[in-house]
Amino acid sequence: xxxxxxxxxxxxxxxxxxxxxxxxxxxxxxxxxxxxxxxxxxxxxxxxxxxxxxxxxxxxxxxxxxxxxxxxxxxxxxxxxxxxxxxxxxxxxxxxxxxxxxxxxxxxxxxxxxxxxxxxxxxxxxxxxxxxxxxxxxxxxxxxxxxxxxxxxxxxxxxxxxxxxxxxxxxxxxxxxxxxxxxxxxxxxxxxxxxxxxxxxxxxxxxxxxxxxxxxxxxxxxxxxxxxxxxxxxxxxxxxxxxxxxxxxxxxxxxxxxxxxxxxxxxxxxxxxxxxxxxxxxxxxxxxxxxxxxxxxxxxxxxxxxxxxxxxxxxxxxxxxxxxxxxxxxxxxxxxxxxxxxxxxxxxxxxxxxxxxxxxxxxxxxxxxxxxxxxxxxxxxxxxxxxxxxxxxxxxxxxxxxxxx
Ligand code: PMP
Numbered sequence: 001x002x003x004x005x006x007x008x009x010x011x012x013x014x015x016x017x018x019x020x021x022x023x024x025x026x027x028x029x030x031x032x033x034x035x036x037x038x039x040x041x042x043x044x045x046x047x048x049x050x051x052x053x054x055x056x057x058x059x060x061x062x063x064x065x066x067x068x069x070x071x072x073x074x075x076x077x078x079x080x081x082x083x084x085x086x087x088x089x090x091x092x093x094x095x096x097x098x099x100x101x102x103x104x105x106x107x108x109x110x111x112x113x114x115x116x117x118x119x120x121x122x123x124x125x126x127x128x129x130x131x132x133x134x135x136x137x138x139x140x141x142x143x144x145x146x147x148x149x150x151x152x153x154x155x156x157x158x159x160x161x162x163x164x165x166x167x168x169x170x171x172x173x174x175x176x177x178x179x180x181x182x183x184x185x186x187x188x189x190x191x192x193x194x195x196x197x198x199x200x201x202x203x204x205x206x207x208x209x210x211x212x213x214x215x216x217x218x219x220x221x222x223x224x225x226x227x228x229x230x231x232x233x234x235x236x237x238x239x240x241x242x243x244x245x246x247x248x249x250x251x252x253x254x255x256x257x258x259x260x261x262x263x264x265x266x267x268x269x270x271x272x273x274x275x276x277x278x279x280x281x282x283x284x285x286x287x288x289x290x291x292x293x294x295x296x297x298x299x300x301x302x303x304x305x306x307x308x309x310x311x312x313x314x315x316x317x318x319x320x321x322x323x324x325x326x327x328x329x330x331x332x333x334x335x336x337x338x339x340x341x342x343x344x345x346x347x348x349x350x351x352x353x354x355x356x357x358x359x360x361x362x363x364x365x366x367x368x369x370x371x372x373x374x375x376x377x378x379x380x381x382x383x384x385x386x387x388x389x390x391x392x393x394x395x396x397x398x399x400x401x402x403x404x405x
Contacts, residue, residue, distance in 0.1 A: 046321070078264055086235065100264055102293040105251070109264060185218035189220070190380060192353050254321075329352075340398065342404060367379065373402075
């Protein structure tokens with residue numbers, strides 16, 4: 001018999017399917033609010049000016065070769081990336097307690113972190129991880145792939161279109177001691193709802209009491225507030241307070257390097273000795289998976305992070321992106337509440353954070369937007385704010401108004 005005769009057909013990835021449908025649509029006013037990639041005010045991909053400069057510098061460098069990187073990646077990239085997320089003055093870095101490994105963007109960081117946990121975490125019972133409900137859909141697949149069963153903790157409350165804080169803390173309290181909780185560091189995907197500083201503090205209290213492990217995923221540093229340090233606040237606070245943790249980091253969004261796959265996994269250990277052992281095991285895992293990570297994107301980010309002028313320019317570029325998104329939130333809110341007087345409360349449009357917004361509309365209403373208005377969004381009512389611009393926000397608001405009336 002044929003070897004692959006019995007392979008079942010897998011469903012297509014819903015988000016990439018949505019993008020394909022958008023591309024195939026010939027309607028002039030079509031709008032893509034599906035995929036989480038930044039677009040400029042003309043709806044076009046934006047290559048950050050600082051990235052163009054870093055690329056030019058890189059390609060003019062006389063000693064550029066195409067040798068393999070070390071297994072754990074480009075050292076000047078990983079060390080600068082650690083400082084970016086943990087803080088340049090991080091005591092954990094100074095004490096040699098941080099292991100940083102260059103990964104295939106944030107997805108690769110999540111995978112390597114999950115694989116490492118699956119092999120070496122002292123699970124208190126079955127191998128399980130708690131994911132926020134809802135979360136980035138890929139989290140489920142990533143943990144299942146390495147034999148860790150994903151469970152969920154309450155996160156989003158549809159009644160308030162905000163955080164289910166009681167449910168979240170309740171889940172932390174009732175989970176078995178030493179459970180792993182995946183936390184979105186900032187700009188939660190898909191809801192755009194983040195805990196406040198007070199809430200983060202309480203979450204840290206309970207995690208310390210119960211000995212839980214924080215598996216931070218940070219895919220949007222800079223996109224929440226427009227400020228890299230503000231958006232790293234929770235991560236740094238947890239390190240300071242000694243919550244056992246790791247962080248997955250991605251430069252896809254904040255540097256617009258989606259396809260270059262630049263990321264890192266940072267594991268914080270209690271001592272330098274433990275950190276050295278962690279590094280040795282991460283190297284063994286990485287070797288069998290990808291041997292060593294790719295050079296191009298890491299070299300670009302390394303230039304940006306290590307040269308003060310480039311770094312300053314990058315921060316301006318991030319402000320440009322975050323600022324445009326925040327402006328779109330304001331315009332959409334104004335159109336719905338003042339001009340169109342759309343029924344319902346729309347405060348969440350301006351209160352939610354980052355690239356995404358959970359509109360609170362039903363799957364039927366979302367479908368009506370796709371079918372009737374050529375506005376592409378996921379069935380859960382999530383919209384990527386980056387897909388809105390000054391030319392299409394009114395068209396979107398008017399059609400949103402129509403489906404909720
Ligand atoms: N985590 C979250 C929460 C995300 O939203 C994303 C991007 N959609 C990622 C990780 C990983 O993205 P990438 O692999 O492109 O860095």
